[in-house]
Amino acid sequence: MSERPDTPLLDQVHFPADIRALSKDKLRQLSDELRSEMISAVSTSGGHLGSGLGVVELTVAIHHVFDTPDDKLIWDVGHQCYPHKIVTGRRDRIRSIRQAGGLSGFTKRAESEYDPFGAAHSSTSISAALGFAISNKLAGQPGRAIAVIGDGAMSAGMAYEAMNNAEAAGNRLIVILNDNDMSIAPPVGALRNSLARLVSSGKYLTPRGLAAKLARKMPDPVQRWAEQTEEYLRGWVTGGTLFEELGFYYVGPVDGHNVEALVEVLENVRDADVGPMLVHVVTQKGKGYGPAEDSADKYHGVVKFDIVSGKQDKGPGGGPPAYTAVFADALKAEMERDEKIVAITAAMPSGTGLDKVQATFPDRTFDVGIAEQHAVTFAAGLAAQGHRPFCAIYSTFLQRAYDQVVHDVAIQNLPVRFAMDRAGLVGADGCTHAGSFDLAYLCTLPNLVVMAAADEAELVHMVHTMALYDGGPIAVRYPRGNGRGVDMPTSPERLEIGKGRIVREGKKVAILSLGTRLEEAEKAADMLEAKGLSTTVADLRFAKPLDEELIRKLLTTHEVAVTVEEAAVGGFGAHVLTLASDEGLIDAGLKLRTMRLPDSFQDQNAPAKQYDEARLNAPHIVETVLKALRRNHVDADAGAIA
Template identity: 65%
Template sequence: MTQSPSAPLPQTPLLDQVHFPADLKKIDDRDLPQLARELRDEMIDAVSRTGGHLGAGLGVVELTIAIHKVFNTPDDRLIFDVGHQCYPHKILTGRRDRIRTLRQENGLSGFTRRAESEYDNFGAGHSSTSISAGLGMAVAAELDKSDRKVIAVIGDGAMSAGMAFEALNNAGALDARLIVILNDNDMSIAPPTGAMSAYLARLASGRTYMGIRDFGKKLTAYLGKTVDRAITRAVGHARGWATGGTLFEELGFYHIGPIDGHSFDHLLPILRNVRDNAKGPVLIHVVTQKGKGYGPAEEAADKYHGVNRFDVITGAQAKAKPNAPSYTSVFAEALVEEARHDEKIVGITAAMPSGTGLDKLANLFPERCFDVGIAEQHAVTFAAGLATEGYKPFCALYSTFLQRAYDQVVHDVALQKLPVRFPIDRAGFVGADGPTHAGSFDTAFLATLPGMVVMAAADEAELKHMVRTAAAYDEGPISFRYPRGEGVGVELPVRGDILEIGKGRIVKQGSKVALLSFGTRLAEALQAAEDLDSAGLSTTVADARFAKPLDTDLIRQLARHHEVLVVVEEGAAGGFAAQVLHFLAAQGLLDNGLKVRCLTMPDEWVEQAKPEAMLARAGLDHTGIVATVFTALDHKTVSFGTAG
C-alpha cells in the first residue's frame, strides 16, 4: 500500500525553524545531526507521495546543510550537477511548503531551475555541467572584483564525462577561485572515516598549509615557468602519495580529502577553512552513501534512484496495472533476439543500462555490451570505431541525451557513412521530468543529415520490425525512435520483419481526409478517423514509418486524392512535417487547393504534467486531430505549427 496523501507528516521541530539558509546560522553545530535526520524524514515523506529522485538527495543531506550554513547563499553561488540531489536544497531554500508538489503539474521542478528560485543559480537536468558553469561564475566574480564564492557539487558518475575534465583543465589553467566538491557515492565509506584522515584533511585545508603553497607559487614564478612547473608538480606528486590527489593536482587544483560526507565534524571545519583561505581552484573529495538514512534505499540504491510513489514503512513502490509491455522492454527483447542470430551485434549505453533495456543484453552477452559512463559523445564515436571493423553497434540513448553527441553523429558517423544503429528512447513528452528530458528534437536534427535513415515506431510490433531492420541495414547510419511508457497492446511477432527502407503503409483507406502519422500518434489518428467517418468525412490513415527517406509515392498519393492532409508527429517543428512540406512544395502539390495542417510539439518549453495532458494541449490527441480537420475545411491556407 502506498503512502496516503492524508498520512501524518513527520515531526520536525528543528527543521520547522529553518525557512531559508540564513536560519541555519542560528543553529548550533551540535544540533545539526538532528536537523539532518528531520530533513531526511521530510524528504522521504514528500517523495513517497509524489515520486521522484530519492537516493541521491538522501546522500547529500549533511553536505547540503553544511554548505548553506558555511557559505552565504545565494550571494555565494551554489551549483548542483544534474539536480537529482537538489531536494534537500529546495526544502532549505524557501520551498518546503511546496515540496509535496514535486514533479506535479504547476509544482516544483525535479531539478534546479533558475526561474523557480534565486537559490537555484544554474538549471541542470543533464549531467556534468556544474564545473563549466561554476567556472564562468567564478571568472565573472573576479571581473567584478567581488569576493563571492562559487561552489560546484558534482557526483563521481558525472565526473566521468569529458566536459567535466575540460572544465577542470580550464579552471586549473586560469587559477580561478572555484570550489569543486566531488560527491563520491560509489566508493566504500571506510577509507575516509578514520580520525587521521580527517585530521590530515583539516590540516591541508588550513591557513598555514595553503599559505605555504601560495607563497611557493609566488616564489617559483620568479624562477621562470619551467622551474615553476617542475616544483609545482613535485609538490603535487608528494601530496598525491598521501592524499590520492595527483590527478587533480596535475590539473591545477588543490585537492583535499577524501572525507566523510556524513560527518559535520569533518565537513564544517574544512568548508570554513576553504572559504576563508583558498585563493585558487580547490577540489574537496567527500564520500557519501546513496539512500543514506532509509533502509530500502541503502540496500538497493539503483532501484531508489528514481521512484514512483511508495510506502515509507515497507519501501514498496506503486506500480501501474500492466496493460501492455513497455517500449523499452520490447526493444530490449527484440535486440536480444537479433543478437542471438548475429554475433556481430553489440550494445552501447551511456550509464543507462536499465533505462535503455541494455541490461538484458548484458545479462546474456556481457562481452558484447558496453556501458561507457556518462559520456554520450564518446559512446557515439566508440560505436563508429566498432562499425569500421564490421560490428553492428546499437548505441542506445535517450533522445534528450543524444543531443549531447550531435557533432559526433554528424562528423564521425554520418559523414563517413558508418552503419551505427541509434535506438532513441524517451522520444516525445516524458511527463514529470519536464522539458529537460523531453525528446523533442531528434527527428529534426537527424533528418537533415545526408544518408541518415530515420524511423519511428507506431506501436510495439513496429518497434520489433525496426530493430530487425536496423540490424540488417549496413548502408549507413539508421535510427528509430519510441516513447517512454507502455505500448498500445498489439499482438507481437516472435521476431520482427525487415522493412523496405523508405516505405510507409496505408492502415485505413478513405477518400476525403488523410491523416499521415509518424510514430506513436497512429492510435490517436485511427481514433480520430472513426470520429471523422461518423461525421461524414471519409478518412485515410497512413503510417509513415520513415521521416528519411520519405515515402514520396505514399505522400503523392495522399496529396492527390484527398482534400485535407494532416501530418502528425510527437516532435518539434522542423522534423517529419517539414520534410513532407518541403516535398509537397517542390512537387507543386500545394498548387491545387490541398489543405495541409502539421501537428507538432509546440514551439515552447512544455512544463511537467501528465503525458496525456501535455499531448492534449499540443493538439496531438484524437480530439485535437479532429478539430484541426474541421478548421482546415473552413480555411484555404497552409498552416505550420500546432493545432488552432
Template identity: 65%
Template sequence: MASTSTTPLLDRVHDPEDLRGLADDDLRQLADELRQEVIDAVSHTGGHLGAGLGVVELTVAIHYLFNTPKDRLIWDVSHQCYPHKVLTERRDRIRTLRQGGGLSGFTSRKESDYDPFGAAHSSTSISAGLGFAVARDLRGGDENVVCVIGDGAMSAGMAYEAMNNAGAMNSRLIVILNDNDMSIAPPVGAMSAYLSRTISSRSYRTMRNAARELADQFPRAFSTAARRAEEYARGLLTGGTLFEEMGFYYVGPIDGHNLDHLLPVLRNVRDAEGGGPILVHCVTQKGKGYAPAEGSADKYHGVAKFDVVTGKQSKPTPQAPQFTKVYAESLIQEAEDDERVVAVTAAMPGGTGVDKFTERFPDRGFDVGIAEQHGVTFCGGLAAAGYRPFATIYSTFLQRAYDQIVHDVAIQQLPVRFAIDRAGMVGADGVTHQGSYDITYLGTLPGFVLMAAADEAELKHMVATAASIDDRPSALRYPRGEGFGVEMPSRGEPLAIGKGRVLREGSTVAILSYGTRLYEALSAADSLEARGLSTTVADARFCKPLDTELVERLARQHDVLVTVEEGAVGGFSAHVLTHLARAGMLDRGLAVRPMTLPDAFIDHGKPYEQYEEAGLNAHHVAAQALQALGYSDADAALLRSVSA
C-alpha cells in the same frame, strides 16, 4: 501544549538565513529531520531518492556556512537537489515535485533565486561555475561559487575540459566532488579527516605559499623540484594527484555524512585567502539513512510512489509490454542470430534495456559512462570494423553527441544504428528530458534512414530492419512507457525501406502519422467519420527515405492532409511539405495541416496533459481537419469539448 511535530528544528527553517541561526550542535538533528522529510515527500510524489539522501549533510553544511543565494550554489545534474529545495523556501511545495504545475525535479532558474543555474543533464556544473566566477572577478565581486558534482558526472569529458580551463584561469572556485560509488578514495576515517582539516587550513596554506616564495628565490630547477615534492607528498597522503595536475588545490577525502568533519573543512575552504580553484572530495552513500535505498541503490535511484515503512513501490500493473523491454528482447533475438550485433549505452543500461542484453551477451554489451560523444564515435569504430552496433541512448542525451553523429558517422556513411528511447513527451522528468528534437536534427543529415515505431509490434520490426541495414546509418525512435497491447509477432521482420502503410481508407481527410500518435489519429478519424467525413489514416513508418508515392496519393485523393508527429518544428512534416512543394502538389487546392510539438518548452506533468498542452491529442487532430475544411472555430471547439 507541547508540539507533537516530528521535525521541530526543520519547522523553524524557512530559508538558509534561519538555518544559519542554529548552533553547530543542532545540525545533526536538523539533517535527520531533513532526511525524514525528503523520504516522506518522495513517497507521495515519486522521483529521484537515493542521490538526494546521500547529500543531506552536505546540503545542510553548505547552506549553513555559505551565504546563499549571494554565494552561488550550482548542482550538477541536480536530481539530488530535493533537500536543497526544502531548505530554500520551497518546503511548502515539496509534495508537488514533478507534478503538473508543481516543483521541478531539478534546479530551475525560474523557480528560485537559490537555483542560479538549471541543470538536468550531466557534467555542466564546473563550466557554469567558472562562468559565474569569472563574471564575479570582472565586476569586482566577492561572492563564493560552489559547484557540487556527482561522481557519475565525473565520467564525462566536459567536466575535465572545465577543470582544465579553471586551473589555467586560476579564478577562485570551489568544487565539491560527491563521491558515492567510484571507490577511488582511500579509507575514510579520523586520520583522513585530520589531514583534510590540516591541508585546508589557513595556516597550512600560508606556510605552503611562504615556502613556495622562498623556493622561488633559488634557481628554477630547485623551486620546481620543491613544488613537485610537496604535491607528491600530499598526494601520497590524500590522493587527488590528478586534480592537482589540473590546477586544483585538492582537499580530501572526507566523510560527507560526518558534520564534525565537513564543517571545519568547508569553513577553511570558504575562508581561504588567495585565488585559484579548490576541489573538496567528499565520500557519501547513496540512499543514506533509508535502509531500502541503502540496500538497492539502483532500484531507489528513481522511484514511483512507495510505502515508507516497507519501501514497496506502487507501480501499476502493466496492461501491455514496455517499449524499452520490447526493444531489449528484440535486440537479443537479433544478436542470437548474428554475433556482430553489439549494444552500447551511456550510463543508462537499466533505463535503455541494455542491461538485459548484457546479461545475455556479457562481451557484447557496453556502458561507456556519461560520455555520449565518445559512445557515438566508439560505435563508429565498431561499425567501420564490421560490427553492427546499436547506440541505445535517450533522445534528450543523444543531443550531446550531435557533432559525432555528423562527423564520425553520417559523413562516413557508417552503419551505426541509433535506438532512440524516450522519444516525445516523457512526463515527470519534464522539459530537460523531452524527446522533442531528434527527428529534426537527424532528418537534416544525408543518407540516414529514420524510423518511428507506432506501437510495440512495429518496434520489433524496426529493430530487425535496423539490424539489416549495412550501408548507411539508421535510427529508430520509440517512447517511454507501455505499448498499446497489440498482437506481437514472434520475431521482427525487416520492413521495406521507405514504405509506409495505410490502416484505414477514406476519401475526404487523410491523416498521416509518424510515431505513436497513430492511435490518436485513428480516434480522430472515428470523430470525423461520425460527422460524415470519410477519413484515411496512414502510418508513415519512415521519415527518411520518405514514402513519396504514399504522400502523393494521399495528396491527390483527399481535400485535406494532416501530418502528425511527436517532434519539433522542422521534422517529419517539413519533409512532407518540401516534397509536395517540389512536386507542385500544393498548387492544386490541397489543404495541408502539419501538427508538431509547439515552438515552446513543455514542463513536467503527465504525458497526456503534456500532449494536451502541445495540441496533439485526438480532438486536436480532428479539429485541424475541420478547420481546414472550412468549419467554424465553434464547431472545432465543440468537438474538442465533447472529446475531452
C-alpha cells in the same frame, strides 16, 4: 505512505540564513530531520530519492558555511537538489515536486534565487560555476561559486574541459566532488577526515605558501624539484594528483555524512587563497533509508512508496509491455542471431533496457558512463571494423553528441544504429528530458535513415530491420511508457527502407501519422467517418527517407491531408511540406496541415495532460481537418460549408 515526521529544528529553518545562525552542534539534528522530511515528501510525490539522501549533510554544511545566494551554489544534474529546495524557502511545496504546477525535479532559475543555474543534464556545473566566478571577478563582486558534481557526472569530458580552464577563477571557484560510488577513491576510515582537515587548514597552507616563496628564490632546477616533491607526496597521500594537474588544489577524501568534519573542511576551503579548490566528498547514495541503501539503482528515481516497507506503488501491473523492455528483448534476440551485434549506452543501462542485455551478453554490452560523445564515436569505430553497434541513448541525451553523429558517423556513412528511447513527451521529467528534437536534428543529415515506431510490434520489426541494415546510419525513435497492447509478432519482419503502410482507406481526408500518435489518428478517423468524412490513415514508418510515392498518392487523391507527429517543428511534417512545395502540389489547391509539438518547452504534467496541451489527441486532429475544410464542427454532420 505515512504521517509527516516530527521536525522541531527544521521547522525553524526557512532559508539558509537560518542554518548559518545555528551552532555547529545543532547541524547533526538538522540533517537527521531534513533526511526524514525528504523521505516523507518523496514517498507521497515520487521523484528522485537516492541521490538527495546522499547529500543531506553536504547540503546543510554548504549553506552553513557559504553565504548563499550571494555565493552561487550549482548542483550538477539537479536531481540531488531536493534537500536544498527544502531549506531554501520551498518546503511548503516540496510535495508538489514533478507534478503539474509544482516544483521542478531539478534546479530552475525561475523558481528561486537559490537556483542560480538550471540543470537537468549532467556535467555542466563546473563550466557554469566558472562563468559565475569570472563574472564576479570582472565586476569586482565578492561572491564565490560552488559546483557540486557527482553521481557519475565526472565521467563526462565536459567536466575536465571546465577544470582545465579554471585557473583564472582563483579562490572564487570551489568544486565539490560527490563521490557516491567509490569510483575514484575508497573511504579509508577516520584518517581521511584528518588528512582533509590538515591539507585545507592554515597550519598547512601557510607553511606551504612560505615554502613556495622560498623555493621561488632558489635556482630553477631546485625550485622545480621542491614543487614536484610536495605535489607528489601530497598526491600519494590523498589521491588528488589528477586534479592537481588540472590546476586545482585537492582536499579529501572527506566523509560526506560527518557534518561537523564537512563544516570544518569547507570553512578552511572558504578562507584559503590558493586558487581553485576541489573537495572530494565520499557519500552513500540512499544514506539513512535502508531500502535505498540496499538497492541504489532501484531507488534512484521512485514512484510513491510506503516508508516502512519501501514498496513502491507501481499500480496494478499487467497490461502492455513497456517500449524499453520490448526494445531490450528484441535486441537480445538479434544478438543471439548475430555475434557481430554489440550494444552501447551512456550511463543508462536500466533506463534503456541494456541491463537485461548485459546480463546475457556481458562481453558485447558496454556502458561508457555519462559520455554520449564518446559513445557515438566508439560505436563508429566498431562499425568501421565490421561490427554492428546499437547505440541506445535517450533522445534528449543524444543531442549532446550531435557533432559526432554528423562528423564521425554520417559523413563516413558508417552503419551505427541509434535507439532513441524517451522520444516525445515524458510527463513528470518535463522539458529537460523530453525527446522533442530528434526528427529535426537527424532528418537534415544525408545518409541517415530515421524510423518511428507506431506500436510495440512495429518496434520489434524496426530493431530487426536495423540489425540487417548495413547501408549507413539508421535510427529508431520510441516513447517512454507502455505499448498499445497489440499482438506481438512470432518472428520479426524486415521492413523495406523508406516504405510506409496504409492502415485504413478512405477518399476525402488523409491522416499521415508518424510514430505513436497513430492510435489517436485512428480514433480521429472514426470520429470523421461519423461525420460523413471518408478518411485514410497511413503510418509512414520512415521520417527519412520519406515514402514519396505513398505521400504523393495521398496528397493528390484526398481533399485535405494532415500530418501528425510527436516532435518539434522541423521534423516529418516539414519534410512533407517541402515535398509538396517542390512538386507544386500546394499550388494545385491542396489543403495540407501539419500537427506537431508546440514551439515551446512544455512543463511537467501527466502525459495525457501534456498531449492535450500539445493539441495532439484525436479531437484536435478532427478540429484541424474541419478547419481545413472550412466546416463548422457543429454543423459537420450536415455537411455545411462555411
